Amino acid sequence: MTNQTKISAIINLWKEDKKQYVKKSSLSAYQLLIDNHLLPIFGNKHEVVETEVQDFVFTKLDEGLSQKTIKDILIVLKMILKFGMKNKLIDYHQFDIKFPTERENNGIEVLSKANQKKIMNYAQEHFTFKNLGIYICLSAGIRIGEICALTWEDIDTETGVIHINKTIQRIYIIEDCDRHTELILDSPKTKNSIRDIPMSRDLQKMLKPIKKVVNSSFYILTNDIKPTEPRTYRNYYKRLMKELNMPELKFHGLRHSFATRCIESNCDYKTVSVILGHSNISTTLNLYVHPNMEQKKKCIDQMFRCLK
Template sequence: MKQKTFSQIVVLWKTDKKQYVKKSSFSAYSLLLENHLLPHFGRHILIEEAEIQAFVFVKLEQGLSQKTIKDILIVLKMVLKYGAKNKWIENHSFDVQFPTEREKNQLEVLSRSHQKKVMQHIQEHFTFRNLGVFICLSSGMRIGEVCALTWEDIDTDNGIIHIRKTIQRIYVIEEDVRKTELLIDTPKTKNSIREVPMSRDLLRLLKPVKKIVNPSFFVLTNDAKPTEPRTYRSFYKNLMQELGMPDLKFHGLRHSFATRCIESKCDYKTVSVLLGHSNISTTLNLYVHPNMEQKKKAIDQMFRNLR
């Protein structure tokens, strides 16, 4: 068994992995390796569970979220598994503990009245860039999906939006050159390729425009060149400030759409499909939180049955 260091294994693993995953995933893995794993474990020939646990505490201390750290550990596991398969390193499965998170993260959503105000404003001040915010509130699209939307994805005859691509700026490391590039690709998972019906208001907004635009142009720019998520995010931030809205992340528009669906008593499976989640548990964990009224009802019902 010819032992190799972690960083030597990483080089071989990347060459292998590149053949199987999307360019954007590969870029994300490379970034996590470069920024976190290689500086910490690069020279190691053996990686013990205790060291990984210590690494987790260091990262929490640096202010990384548990989700980010878990993503980093997934990459670490993949590399170690690959190294062990090729007998370059001993693979001990590791089980890392995280401190209990005390604060329940509140989902950020627009209140009904704020959502109405934003949608009203966009209907009265139509611009292609404004339209994107309206579309997200009406369909729950992700920012990369709305930036990649072209007019041919919008079917006003049948009132359907086809979501089939996403756009993101990825970080590319080739040899020793580091650069970023804009990538238009299929969405996150196969469930993300989906069709969302348009609301009446959205259809009324889009029908006249659709007749006169170039079908291959991007919706948000009405041009052959798209806007990228970072640029659109700052446009959105300014729009919300201008309207005196709470400081809500762009992704909050998707949360608001989902929350309105659940409030309207839509069945969860449908909401899950509209959002393009790969399984319904994602939807349930994120959006289905019984409120006090529902909790009381459950308790009353239970005791009524006991009588």
């Protein structure tokens, strides 16, 4: 097929089509990847060939991007090219891209048990609504956007359940020549993220008297009608960790710490996956289930006992 349609034009048509089906936040994420990575390299081209994509991958690796980020960019590129092919704007031949073997596995960042106890004790002894949020994250494994969106009506202290059904995030908006960011309150990206999480007895005991006197429509972190946004709360968390002489740990490390404690306590993997709101159990297994030598030895011993 001989065609003079530029990739940039196909991208614009693809975005208009995509608007009908995806959330504003998803479109915003696509837009960032397109503007920062795809348009500068492929925008003025009339076709995309495998060798160019492979060179693009190596360049991005050299720039310090992670393999996961690059794979996310390629997913968007493939969606655009398939859309172009479907609408007879471009020829598209599936490409097979190679990535270097990742020799290092840095693992996930988690708090030690001692440090987790220290933070939870501090939050109890120095009560503020922001400290309460950190205690909830360590007790329930919820994400930063979910804790920022949590209101008192989502807390049922009688049944001891936290209802997770919304998230807050700041997204990047491009409308014609106007570029700005917006703070949006939305439902979680996947249906699995809408979930009910049981409270620990300590958390339920802490929340019960507070729930009786607060406005149920107020956000927990502010105890006000207005929420705090994830970036602001993340900055507060960083200052608190520094104040408590804690190791540098991303906010998401609180969620990792919760999940790791669950796995260490021999909780059922499927149950942990549902509590975390993962779309499938393999995500949970890949992130948190890494048997140590003692567990592997126990497995071998059990197998040979069965043989006998």
